[in-house]
Amino acid sequence: MGSHLTIGGLAARTGVATSALRFYESQGLIHAERAESGHRRYPHAVIRRVSFIKIAQEVGLTLQEIAEAMSSLPDNRTPDQEDWARLSASWRPRLDDQIAMLQRLRDRLDGCIGCGCLSLKKCAILNPGDIAGERGPGPRYILEG
Amino acid sequence: MGSHLTIGGLAARTGVATSALRFYESQGLIHAERAESGHRRYPHAVIRRVSFIKIAQEVGLTLQEIAEAMSSLPDNRTPDQEDWARLSASWRPRLDDQIAMLQRLRDRLDGCIGCGCLSLKKCAILNPGDIAGERGPGPRYILEG
DNA sequence: TCAAACTCTCAAGTTCACCTGAACTCAAAC
């Protein structure tokens, strides 16, 4: 084990399957050097890159968005301290929104436990502001208000 | 417009596309009577059923789980007040978990903004308890601790 | 009355993030 990792080693260290790592490469999210044999050899920094991907996924970004975020970095480098600070800070509102949405839903569920109406006309869960179904289709309108 | 709805009317009232309503029917989540022409006719109660589906989805249940929850009701009836109270109460822990997970992630992101290490060895986000990658593969281990 | 809008069925397509399998080569341990 020198300073380079095999795909199996990277998988072990990051908890990401080798098939997923190859997939990330095909999507341009990570890159590997090759041994003479053709086997992938990863520099140590790629661990941080994979970690970055995983956290960003937890925040709710798609792989495409993650790729864009990373390619926005100068030299398309692996995020350093400053990049990380900036990007993770930019995720806060997203996390805040997700948390707020779920809390709203929880509170409204609590409020409705004794109600049971489930009526589109009256129910606070379904009609936060009594404007049902007017915001375009899709299941998300419930939690926007 | 009597007491029965067309599929388009139901779609308008619930914000769910007609194609989705047909899909729900194919999955056994809702049921329709038929006019002589073969067109679907929905009794009013189906609005509540669709609402139930939508809320359960927001909580994070799959359609399969929703189908099971509904079929656990006597007569496979549309959830009434008591059913609704019971089921929605059973969702609370699930919501609590989701919220707690996101809050944990947010707090750790905050804690790491000045850190930027993103190191599997040291980072609190990646190693809540310093036990990396030992809990089996998959991206979820980050947020379990 | 007749065109526009709505509805029907059924098969197939979509997106996301991978996973599986085939057929093969390479590396390492005994």
Next chain:
DNA sequence: GTTTGAGTTCAGGTGAACTTGAGAGTTTGA
């Protein structure tokens, strides 16, 4: 030196929750 485990590519599959399209019939309102 051979076996076993890890690596390679590439095509195709998975699952969830729908959507789309084709080709047909039905309902509505000017």
